[in-house]
Amino acid sequence: xxRLSFDLASSSLSDMNRFLHTELSADDTRHVTVLNxxxxxxxxxxxxxxxxxxxQGHAGYYAGGxxxxxxxxxxxxxxxxxxxxxxxxxxxxxxxxxxxxxxxAHGGLLVIDGDAGLRCGxxxxxxxxxxxxxxxxxxxxxxxxxRMVICGxxxxxxxxxxxxxxxxxxxxxxxxxxxxxxxxxxxxxxxxLAELLSKAGLDHDPKSFKRIASAxxxxxxxxxxxxxx
Amino acid sequence: MDTKxxxxxxxxxxxxxxxxxxxxxxxxxxxxxxxYEIRGMGAKRKLPHFDxxxxxxxxxxxxxxxGYREKCVTKTILGTRFAKKPLELDIPITIAGMSFGxxxxxxxxxxxxxxxxxxxxxxxxxxxxxxxxxxxSKTLVYQCLPSRYGFNxxxxxxxxxxxxxxxxxxxxxxxxxxxxxxxxxxVAKMRTLPQGVDQRSACRHPDWTGPDDLAxxxxxxxxxxxxxxxxxxxxxxxxxxxxxxxxxxxxxxxVVVDGMQGGTAATQTCYIEHIGIPTLxxxxxxxxxxxxxxxxxxxxxxxxxxxxxGADVAKALAMxxxxxxxxxxxxxxxGCNSETYIQNGEHMSAIEGYDALGTAPGFCHHCHxxxxxxxxxxxDTVLEQRLQPDVGARRxxxxxxxxxxxxxxxxxxxxxxxxxxxxxxxxxxxxxxxxAMARIPLAGTNWVPGVNxx
Numbered sequence: 103x104x105r106l107s108f109d110l111a112s113s114s115l116s117d118m119n120r121f122l123h124t125e126l127s128a129d130d131t132r133h134v135t136v137l138n139x140x141x142x143x144x145x146x147x148x149x150x151x152x153x154x155x156x157x158q159g160h161a162g163y164y165a166g167g168x169x170x171x172x173x174x175x176x177x178x179x180x181x182x183x184x185x186x187x188x189x190x191x192x193x194x195x196x197x198x199x200x201x202x203x204x205x206x207a208h209g210g211l212l213v214i215d216g217d218a219g220l221r222c223g224x225x226x227x228x229x230x231x232x233x234x235x236x237x238x239x240x241x242x243x244x245x246x247x248x249r250m251v252i253c254g255x256x257x258x259x260x261x262x263x264x265x266x267x268x269x270x271x272x273x274x275x276x277x278x279x280x281x282x283x284x285x286x287x288x289x290x291x292x293x294x295l296a297e298l299l300s301k302a303g304l305d306h307d308p309k310s311f312k313r314i315a316s317a318x319x320x321x322x323x324x325x326x327x328x329x330x331x
Numbered sequence: 332m333d334t335k336x337x338x339x340x341x342x343x344x345x346x347x348x349x350x351x352x353x354x355x356x357x358x359x360x361x362x363x364x365x366x367y368e369i370r371g372m373g374a375k376r377k378l379p380h381f382d383x384x385x386x387x388x389x390x391x392x393x394x395x396x397x398g399y400r401e402k403c404v405t406k407t408i409l410g411t412r413f414a415k416k417p418l419e420l421d422i423p424i425t426i427a428g429m430s431f432g433x434x435x436x437x438x439x440x441x442x443x444x445x446x447x448x449x450x451x452x453x454x455x456x457x458x459x460x461x462x463x464x465x466x467x468s469k470t471l472v473y474q475c476l477p478s479r480y481g482f483n484x485x486x487x488x489x490x491x492x493x494x495x496x497x498x499x500x501x502x503x504x505x506x507x508x509x510x511x512x513x514x515x516x517x518v519a520k521m522r523t524l525p526q527g528v529d530q531r532s533a534c535r536h537p538d539w540t541g542p543d544d545l546a547x548x549x550x551x552x553x554x555x556x557x558x559x560x561x562x563x564x565x566x567x568x569x570x571x572x573x574x575x576x577x578x579x580x581x582x583x584x585x586v587v588v589d590g591m592q593g594g595t596a597a598t599q600t601c602y603i604e605h606i607g608i609p610t611l612x613x614x615x616x617x618x619x620x621x622x623x624x625x626x627x628x629x630x631x632x633x634x635x636x637x638x639x640x641g642a643d644v645a646k647a648l649a650m651x652x653x654x655x656x657x658x659x660x661x662x663x664x665x666g667c668n669s670e671t672y673i674q675n676g677e678h679m680s681a682i683e684g685y686d687a688l689g690t691a692p693g694f695c696h697h698c699h700x701x702x703x704x705x706x707x708x709x710x711d712t713v714l715e716q717r718l719q720p721d722v723g724a725r726r727x728x729x730x731x732x733x734x735x736x737x738x739x740x741x742x743x744x745x746x747x748x749x750x751x752x753x754x755x756x757x758x759x760x761x762x763x764x765x766x767a768m769a770r771i772p773l774a775g776t777n778w779v780p781g782v783n784x785x
Contacts, residue, residue, distance in 0.1 A: 119555075119557070144547070147551050147555050148488075162547070183548075202538040205537040205538040206479040224537040225533065265523075265524060266525060322511060322528065
């Protein structure tokens with residue numbers, strides 16, 4: 103398999119991104135290595151082919167943002183908004199992730215081996231997120247669809263104003279947000295969770311997780327008022 | 332002796348200025364429902380506006396251009412700062428962002444067709460891009476909103492420009508709102524929401540906070556589109572001087588400033604009437620900010636919020652805007668608040684529909700209910716047929732054409748061969764408020780309140 107390498111110490115980020123957008127064929131499965139990322143923002147955003155991108159170091163904001171089809175592996179930590187609005191493919195952060203990890207992702211899988219900051223999975227729209235460690239406050243805020251797996255603990259207001267997304271939590275949440283509630287795990291939950299854990303390369307027992315979903319009491323504005331807005 | 336208090340006929344029917352019938356109705360509604368009022372459209376109160384300015388045209392000291400024979404350029408270029416592919420518009424009048432969800436698919440198609448015919452842009456809204464609007468619009472601006480409903484990289488790539496929406500004039504500081512009646516299966520699917528929920532959008536973006544983050548977010552959008560497309564930043568008018576400066580700092584190609592007369596499909600009345608500043612005040616602050624940064628001409632300014640006529644457009648341009656965006660005016664052109672809707676060339680009465688909403692043509696602001704009697708702001712399968720794309724596109728094209736003719740008429744009267752040559756010096760104010768806000772002298776004087784120490 104042909105390998106491509108970009109050294110961000112000597113070549114420009116825009117040139118690399120443009121190459122990845124315009125010089126790859128639709129079924130390109132090559133390996134791309136990004137050297138010396140040094141926390142650069144917007145590495146490998148808007149990918150649209152099934153390539154694999156290995157980022158050899160820390161990434162800044164929005165690494166793998168709006169990804170489609172590609173597999174992006176960050177061999178370090180990621181800044182704010184890693185894999186934001188991902189559509190498909192995989193983004194794997196070997197280190198820690200900052201705020202808004204996987205924000206508004208419509209599809210694909212985001213795996214974070216370490217901890218994630220505030221608002222992980224905010225406004226999630228169908229993507230899957232597996233966090234090996236803990237997440238900060240307001241994670242899963244207004245998450246509409248998709249699944250979040252948190253193997254550690256969660257901060258305040260987990261799952262605030264949830265729509266139809268489901269959160270699986272192994273540790274403890276400091277507090278649940280408005281309209282979020284613990285629910286019983288079903289067989290479907292156990293098998294979904296087992297599959298997500300296996301994709302993330304984690305071997306926790308699905309039985310050790312709790313399910314958090316929406317009580318759906320905020321879906322309609324003050325139902326007592328007979329919708330007399 | 333008569334001990335009763337003496338009654339006077341006049342005061343017994345005297346209405347209180349502070350507690351008039353409208354205020355009493357508001358209080359009693361609040362008492363009955365425990366819920367604030369939600370409605371559509373913009374501020375209804377009287378505000379200092381472009382009506383309070385007039386042009387000083389050509390005479391002896393300046394000479395006018397011949398109204399019909401002499402050239403008056405309306406070409407408008409947006410996005411010259413960083414974008415490799417700036418937008419070249421035939422007229423400086425654009426269609427403001429309005430969502431599919433708030434509006435029907437037929438309306439979105441009408442907007443696209445009219446805008447394309449007039450060589451201008453139309454804009455998506457909080458709900459993603461529909462094929463109807465992409466296919467009908469030659470030049471389409473794609474909004475990136477806090478909710479990111481339906482937001483996806485394919486549509487970013489399909490767009491001709493991207494507008495990062497920070498706020499809206501009708502509700503600065505607030506997110507969008509779409510009540511359950513309008514969340515039909517198609518809208519629900521596009522927004523990844525359960526059908527029929529009262530949808531409330533976030534008011535802050537999910538993946539950035541503050542101007543330094545915004546700079547990186549804009550860079551992401553540029554990287555994603557290989558620096559081709561203009562990036563707009565839209566703010567609701569509040570601290571406009573600072574906000575425009577920060578938008579420029581964050582790397583915007585174009586700043587859109589939406590004053591408090593700007594409309595909405597649904598929000599709390601307390602937002603509409605009590606938050607934000609009038610468009611007139613906002614334009615001046617925005618232009619001051621660009622001039623302060625020496626960015627006039629490099630970063631373009633689009634002004635919106637209550638622009639209705641060619642005279643309004645001319646005044647906005649003279650104040651320093653590069654273009655305007657129109658939302659409500661566009662809806663009225665399509666037939667909003669009309670007594671009739673047009674079906675197979677015939678006018679049909681819509682009065683029953685207004686009656687059912689407890690309103691009448693000329694007063695309706697019930698966009699939020701989805702029961703628009705003329706088929707403009709609805710997702711109802713029957714009602715939406717009341718606005719056919721052919722009719723809508725023709726009416727809107729006529730409206731835009733009229734505005735443009737009025738604009739060039741005024742520009743020629745002021746002796747300008749290009750509408751962008753209109754300048755503040757061409758204007759005077761009719762009221763103290765307008766003179767102070769726009770910093771334009773009161774007509775017949777050289778007095779600008781607040782300037783030069785008095």
